[in-house]
Amino acid sequence: MIKIAFFDVDGTLLKMGHKELSERTLHALTSLRQNGVKLCVATGRGYLSAPRFPGIDFDALLTFNGSYVTVGDEIIFKCPLDRVDKLQLLQNLKDMHRAVAISNEHFIITNGTDPDLEQYFRFGNEMLKIDKQFDERVHEDIYQMMCACREEEYERILYGTHHTQITAWWDRAADIIPLECGKGNAVRAVLQHFGFTKEEAIAFGDGFNDIEMLEAVGTGVAMGNAKDEIKAHATCTCKSVEEDGVYDFCLEHGLITI
Structure with a gap:
């Protein structure tokens, strides 16, 4: 039953x-x-x-x-995402010239934009919000990051992390979440x-x-x-x-x- x-x-x-x-x-x-x-x-x-x-x-x-x-x-x-991994992920995405969104129970913000990330948010009827305080707010508990990418880029995104995984339902963007x-x-x-x-x-x-x-x-x-x-x-x-x-x-x- x-x-x-x-x-x-x-x-x-x-x-x-x-x-x-x-x-x-x-x-x-x-x-x-x-x-x-x-x-x-x-x-x-x-x-x-x-x-x-x-x-x-x-x-x-x-x-x-x-x-x-x-x-x-x-x-x-x-x-929440591991604090050390979180900083490594941000550096990896910066090196890849990728905008990234971060989210917790209080906000969903991004440090930039690109067409695929915008489309990813539109699927959920949301708009990207670029926040000038992104660098400060990233130090709060973050439960998920989102970025535009392809599957062949997953390894590069996760390089140097130990407690993080990627999960995805669309082939042009991904969610980055804790391994646990x-x-x-x-x-x-x-x-x-x-x-x-x-x-x-x-x-x-x-x-x-x-x-x-x-x-x-x-x-x-x-x-x-x-x-x-x-x-x-x-x-x-x-x-x-x-x-x-x-x-x-x-x-x-x-x-x-x-």
Whole structure:
């Protein structure tokens, strides 16, 4: 019996670039809640950017790809970037002439811009904010960095770091997070908090940063718009976000009714 559900946002609950849920996806979430299923968002977005949908109160927010997890007003897990690694990453990106965004529960700022990074933010309906105090604010706890890059640049970005990893769902930008984090670890923290087993949990996702989450639950559902490499890590697949895959799967498997 499913007691808790985890959802990626962009490309899973929301069509890319959209702000509002489709009518059928909204119905799916509402019906799951009415059936006693706890609802959780697991997103690469920061805490300030986590989606708020009218009529839907999520039981847990897993933000920054799992680096910062809240249940209501309670922080149940947080893991900022290692301070030494953080400075090394900034130097590496500076040497690569890459702008970088930093984020925590209070701000999302950047030291510059470029077209790919701007597009990355637009996917979440956000705008880059260049902050003159970037060099000072970077010394605060930072849960995630974001930069434009390609996969072949990952090694160079991480050069000299020891407690940091890259996760990505788009091939022209990446999220830089602590090695001890990721959506999988965050899901396990939430399950422990509520006292649920892996088998009582379901998750929906479409990106490479969702793989750990799909493997951390009993039923990991890859969206139809996910790449084959992601589907290979899932228990099963559903229709694409464009076809309201979450709704269709929940209806087909008796988790909700029309």
